[in-house]
Amino acid sequence: MQREVARATPPGGGAVRRRLSGRVLLPALALLVMVAVIFYLQPRAMSYTGMRLVLRYSLPLMFAAMAQLCIIAASDIDLGLGAYIGLVNSLSALLLAERPVLGVVSLVACVLAYAAMGAFIEARRLPSIVVTLGASFVWLGLALLVLPTPGGSSPAWLTTLVGLRPPYVPLPIVAGVLLAVVGHWLFMRSSYGVVLRGIGSTPQAVQRAGWSLLTARSVLYGLAGVFGLLAGLVLTGVNTTGDANFGAPYTLLSIAAVIVGGGEFFGGVVAPVGAVIGAFIMLLTGSLLSFMNVSTDWQLSVQGAILILVLGTRALQRRRA
Amino acid sequence: MTRRWLDANPWIWSLLGAVLVWGLTVASVEGRGGIETLSTALGFATFYVIVGIGQMLVISAGPGNIDLSIPSVMMLAGYLAMGVMHAEDSGLALGVLVALGVGLGAGIANVVLIRGLKIPPMIATLAAGFVMQSMTIAYSRGSTAKPAPLLLQFSLARVAEIPVIAILFLLVAGGVAFALARSTFGRSVLAIGQNARAAYLAGVPIRRTMAAVYIISSLLASVAGLLLAAYSGGASLNMAEDFLLMSIAVVVLGGTSIAGGQATVTGVWTASLFLYLIVTMLNVLGVSAGLRYVITGLIIIGVLAVSKGRKTA
């Protein structure tokens, strides 16, 4: 009888949280549609080389999206991610080829700085939106100090890595799948990942159970720092040069990718697989437009429209549930 | 006692900061040009204030509420208005109307996305911003964007060394502060910001209030875009570059709570002055662009840590 009662009554506390697989379904579908349209418009894109070209910039974006996911998992937001990626790009372009030891040390310092930022936010209970905003100035400023004008070069090993040609499937897709698997395991399967997601919804509960919020947040931000580092390195590899402003678009794009992929701003609800899919979606809008012979002036419009479409549909589904 | 006063008037920190920085600037040039510095600061800070007030209202409506479309509204309004004006006074009235129209339209679009389609405000305004930015980029190709002479004069005019636009928006700020404290609209916003569910159950008109908040923000952004384009002698694609981050910075640094439900208009002014004066001082001291950014960022974080850090959750 209890069982029937449970099903008959509405869930407590408000909105229904659909199972994670349902969250990812919608963006996966959107991506498939986009890919289908692209292939229809430009069959040559279906070739290995074609896909490689189209997906060139998906590598930095997918890592950026995973970095942002770490922050959003804590119900925070990172407005400085783009600037940080620009800093990593500048440092790696300037130092890694000529002075690798100094380069590695500086990059490690970057990651540690990110973890420290997380600790700072937790310890002083500050709003992440403003701290990361202030940090964005710091990262950009440091990048400008490192590279006042664009320059530097990508070390050979990095260029090679980014230019890898795995059989049958181009690198971006392989990397995407790997990243999705790693991210999924980290957040949804590992025993500490559960704790990390917990602090995004009910930190007091997690603390009462004896976990350190300081450690947890530092770990999340540190992870974000690592993924951001990978994004910056890959960007250096792809562009083969450094520029303090290269990272700028990644802030907003990474947020869009995570949310389109099924994440929510509050409540620790994140989908790592979805974030990777979201990154691909955001990236392909540019290609979609150029194949439709529409001026890329409108690329932003299409990205905006896709965001609205996916999220509007999600909201409608929620209402019907 | 002092602690309570400090908590109730959080703008004091950015005011102290502004005074300190102004003092340092003046001292470093041996006491000359203090008034001029202040006057210019008031003029430039006004633009941050205009969008800051709108952003402040949105943020105080509750956690998750933010307007990321502000720079795009500014640009679109600025470009379209200039385009209509054709650098002639006869086009002034139409230009202003067009700018306000952009603001109204953007605000309504945001409301539809947020309240109608239930898209989270950050993404809704982000998406709307993308679309408007796109429109601006397309429009900007082959448009002459020069302001009507009257508008240009107005944006640069001064009364007793104080820019007219600063005076205007000091008054506007005063009005907004009064409305927040004493009008039903202001109370409604702050109630929704503290506890939206309780506000609904207490009979506060949620839909109307939230719509108004986003429309006001977009309208103010369009006015800022119009005046900034005039002030700068024309619209440009990077004119609103740092306004996204700045609109948030001046709100929070000024003492408005990012969690919503508590706002200070005075703080928007003091924080705008503070931030602008920092940049001025660093320029005067001949600091490189990179170092300027680093110092600005560290100061933002520093002021935040001091003014907010001690409160327990």
Place this chain on the structure above:
Amino acid sequence: MSETTGSLVVLSGIAKQFGAVRALAGVDLTIHPGEVLAVVGHNGAGKSTLMQVLIGTIAPDAGRIAVGGRDESGGYDVRRAHALGIRCVFQELSLCPNLRVFENVRILHHRLMGLGWPRRARRLVREALDEIFPDHGIDADAAVGDLPIGQRQMVEIARAFTVTDQPVRLVILDEPTSSLGARAAEQLMQFTRRAAARGISCIFISHRLKEVLEHTDRVVVMRDGQAVSHDRAADLTEAQLVERMGVMALAAPAVAASARAGAADRAVRVDIRPIAGGEIRLLAHAGEVVGLAGLDGHGQRGTLLLAFASAGSHAAEAKVLGSVAYVSGDRPREGVFPLWSIGRNLTIGLLRRLAHGGFLSPAEERAVAEDWRQRFKIRTPDVGNPILSLSGGNQQKVLIARAFAGGADILLLDDPMRGVDIGTKQELFEQIRREADAGTCFLLYTTETQELQNCDRVYVFYRGAITEEIARAELTEDRVLRASFGQTGEAERADAA
């Protein structure tokens, strides 16, 4: 000293001060293994604070804590408490809604990791749920946020009894039955007996005195930060308990059935079909106090919210003729504006009436707030003080005053007395009575059957529909209980058909 040998936990001289407020003024408490202990007292008597000291989330200013004969006073914290087998189920749920049930179990057990931990966690929680709440019907893979509040509470309780590397010796349950349905509450009480037989002690903090006397071994009364008495439950009566808590003896509910007879002739204010349909409609007239009863989560709240949303509507399914105001018992989520003063929390309910052309006059506002402060005897020197400076019961007074001040025709009360002490409850019901006499219509949803004695008529809900309408004169706890399970004369006939 012989009293404390073989004891599980001994607290001596525990004191705690929060600023000017002395929450605990030297408490001595001994807990024996395998006993079911109840701690009762007024709101503000220090019960929750004492439990927080026991579980290690608050460090006392003075006093000693001894567990299993060993002095643990230095460096006693949550991890130490857990290691010693002390668990707590708080009033404010401690589950993460975005995580699944078995993942929430992981949060509690630090050693539950490595390969295959999900399987172990699932097994742990299923076993615990099956043992405590047979027929619970909860899916271990469900996200906690998707579960109704009763099931969430069950999960949290079950979780407290799960064991991995450390045994459970003492479980503190802070108002556990307030969110559970009657059946689950009964199951819990029976389980604690079995657990006690196995040597696990339980502490209940509860306002439900009858429940406490029926199901516990010993009752400790707290008052003003001290433990003033402890007796065997078998030796106590409810009246004695209430007396020890320092409250006047409960006056009999002052409802003369005859005085209310004319109510049905008055204007109809509410005519609603409950959310899941059904034959019986909810009817309420001006001047009536209508109760909504039944197991928690069977549509009462939904019906109240429907009434709220239908204010002024003449629709066939939901007629609500008059203005409405809503009062919730869930203060932090649905009632209080935490940054505001008492006065502002009050006047938000009548903004439009107070304002002149959209603007408010501070002097008028203050006067209105002051007026209501006096009427409700809200214990504060100044309505300009922050609302959070008030005790829970007084905060609830403000919320109810807010609804009254708005002058609405219909007041919807959603379990408004939850966690409110008896003295305050009495005052509030008197106010409701007075207001009803003046013509206001009340719909009162309550999870405590005793409170229904204040109602003229009671509708019992089951699975979203009304199963029975009971007039005051025919109201018995037994009848309400049976209707709560759908066992009415009608329902039984329908089943047989």
